[in-house]
Amino acid sequence: MPKLQQPNRLIHEKSPYLLQHAWNPVDWYPWGEEAFEKARQKGCPIFLSIGYSTCHWCHVMERESFEDERTAAILNSRFVPVKVDREEMPDLDHLYMLFVQATTGSGGWPMSVWLTPSLKPFYGGSYFPPVERWGRPSFKEILESLADMWKNDQQRLIDSSGSIMRQLPTLTHRPESNTGLNHTLSDRCQEDLERSFDPVHGGFGGAPKFPRPSVLRFLFSQASRTGDSNALRMALLTLRKMSDGGIHDHLGLAGRGGGGFSRYSTDEFWHVPHFEKMLYDNAQLADVYLKAWQWTHEPFFADAARDIFNYVRGDMTHPDGGFFAAEDADSLPAEGIGELREGAFYLWTETEIIQLLGKHDGELFCKAYGVSSEGNAPHDPHGEFAGQNILLRAGQTESLAKAEGVTPQEVERRLEAARTKLFEARARRPRPRRDGKVITAWNGLMISAFARGAVILHDPSLLLAAEHATAFVLERLFDQGRGRLLRRWCDGEASIPGKAADYACMTQALIDLYETSFETRYLRTAVKLTETQIELFYDRSQGGFFSTASDDTLVPLRLKDGEDGAEPSANSISAMNLLRLAAMTGRKEWRELAWSTFRHFSGMLGQAPAACPLMLAALDMALLPPVQVVLAGDPEDTRLKALHQAAFRHDRIGLVLMQASGAPPELMPDAAVIANTGEKPAAAFVCIEGSCRPPVHDPETLATLLEKRLEN
DSSP states (O other): OOOOSSOOGGGGOOOHHHHHTTTSSSOOEESSHHHHHHHHHHTOOEEEEEEOTTOHHHHHHIIIIITOHHHHHHHHHHSEEEEEETTTOHHHHHHHHHHHHHHHSOOOSSEEEEEOTTSOEEEEESOOOSSSBTTBOOHHHHHHHHHHHHHHSHHHHHHHHHHHHHHHHHHSOOOOOSSOOSTHHHHHHHHHHHHHBOTTTOSBSSSSBOOOHHHHHHHHHHHHHHOOHHHHHHHHHHHHHHHHSTTBOOOOBTTTBOOOBOSEESSTTSOSEEOOEEHHHHHHHHHHHHHHHHHHOOHHHHHHHHHHHHHHHHHSBOTTSOBOOEEOSEEOOTTSOSOOEETTTTOBOHHHHHHHHOHHHHHHHHHHTTOOTTOSOSSOTTSOOTTOBOOOOOSOHHHHHHHHTSOHHHHHHHHHHHHHHHHHHHTTSOOOOEEOOEEHHHHHHHHHHHHHHHHHTTOHHHHHHHHHHHHHHHHHSEETTTTEEEEEEETTEEEEEOOHHHHHHHHHHHHHHHHHHOOHHHHHHHHHHHHHHHHHHBOTTTOSBOSSOTTOOSSSSOOOOOOOSSSOOHHHHHHHHHHHHHHHHOOHHHHHHHHHHHHHTHHHHHHOGGGOHHHHHHHHHHHSOOEEEEEESOTTOHHHHHHHHHHTSSOOTTEEEEESTTOOTTTOHHHHHHHTTTOOSOEEEEEETTEEOOOBOOHHHHHHHHHSOOOO
């Protein structure tokens, strides 16, 4: 890599992505007033490059263009180059991605956008090659052309950018619909999903294929509401195929890390992944694998959730409890020299495996995990995996046992021993780079999964991990006095005003933590965060939450996002939070705020329901009366703990859980009333809209009751 005698301004940043570019010859600025003032003084455009540290093509464009002296000279002389980590500023990324998608028909990272000094975009794209390739002009040609246009036809570019900027808000909001907000919208969403469902390999659409946990969560909600077996079938098949596929890292070792899921599959078979691992993917997948276990009680799904928790605790947890953001797709070859290669950490040759395991166990392992001498990645998008194997579960235990003439238990014993040996061999390879940011929203998603996993899987250690991560966020990323969250912590520094997603996901985590631990402080903080979120983000005139706070000056245009993509939208999670908190606290105005959010996005829900599946799950919650389960009795009583676990036996839409003992009347009035009844034996009160059934003392009776559709 060409090195400067002095680094550029990014050397003072904390983001691993920005630091990766700190020694480029490009005179990078971070996003901020210094860069904007420089553009105004020079009278030249801003070149904005947005990416993230684990982005493969971001690394490629850096090597090809940003480390090139000639390219840097053009950027430095004719533009003000600005670099942004999209994970730190997702609202800024969303704003300019809308522009790129609207003007080019597609989008991706690295994202390249050219702005006027007033931050209005006039040209954009994603990756640009260093020479003309694949029908795309070279990056240098683009730079020269745009610089000449700015010099010779500046006013036209400024006028065009202003017009585009005025149109951008309309791209995220469709006019409110006259169609009723009812369960029909969810039924239409399911019909849309059925049309794109892959009945053989699971998932939706073709290659590349993404896990889409928001869709899976919706399908479980739909199954809970309607009893529809097809919704359940689509979710369960997808989760099975993903867990068996190459997108799943099969070398997790309990207590030592490994495992988890990669970002997406480059083919429709879940076979060849893009190897980066993101915290938000694994958090949401852990949650839906837990739901799959609630529906089936099959160990397969519980094991998949445990595998994710093992990965996060072993590889993605700060010593003080916070969860790191991501791991890179690229790493050095096993010998530690050469160029970074995608998947190098995860790939195997048949020869390596036989040498490590011996012929007897090696051949069994190769049959079980689809390993062949010529390699098993025929759908290799960039020709990087020739002769290499991606582990995927190709042979099932029963058929392998029959072929080997041994018991299934013996096969699993040998495979487990083989996985341990391969894990230890892989641990000696150069690891992919890890992005050490602790992002509030993503930690919220992971805390929720750990908290729910603790009670569903009967594993107190998961609750401990959730509580440690929560303490990390509340101590380092939360201003207790002002009730304000920050977006990210990295290398000792917390920075960047919290976004709506940070408040929404952290509030969800605190509600889930309360329902697991019954520690009132978590519910109090959830209420405080919600009050602050409403103050900073809620649109009182039209409904819905802006992504950016009202006093955040770093983003030039506030937008609202209702689509549930790789990450759930803040509006979807917020609507669910408002409904749950209203049921717990009796604050009916919060239920109305949720309804106002649904009305604001009714046009989107009506025209493109499959784009917002989690918001539809929230709407279904709102259309049904909430079911309150209040546990009464001594919190240390094992009978009460058994009732607590029974309440999580099944996945039920609209269920909220409270403990009567110690419930403050001003916070949880309904639970406090039950506490005052003096109920001595451990009991569960099931209440719907203020009407409670007789107390239930038997865990099996409670589980059976909650599995049914309950009416007032």
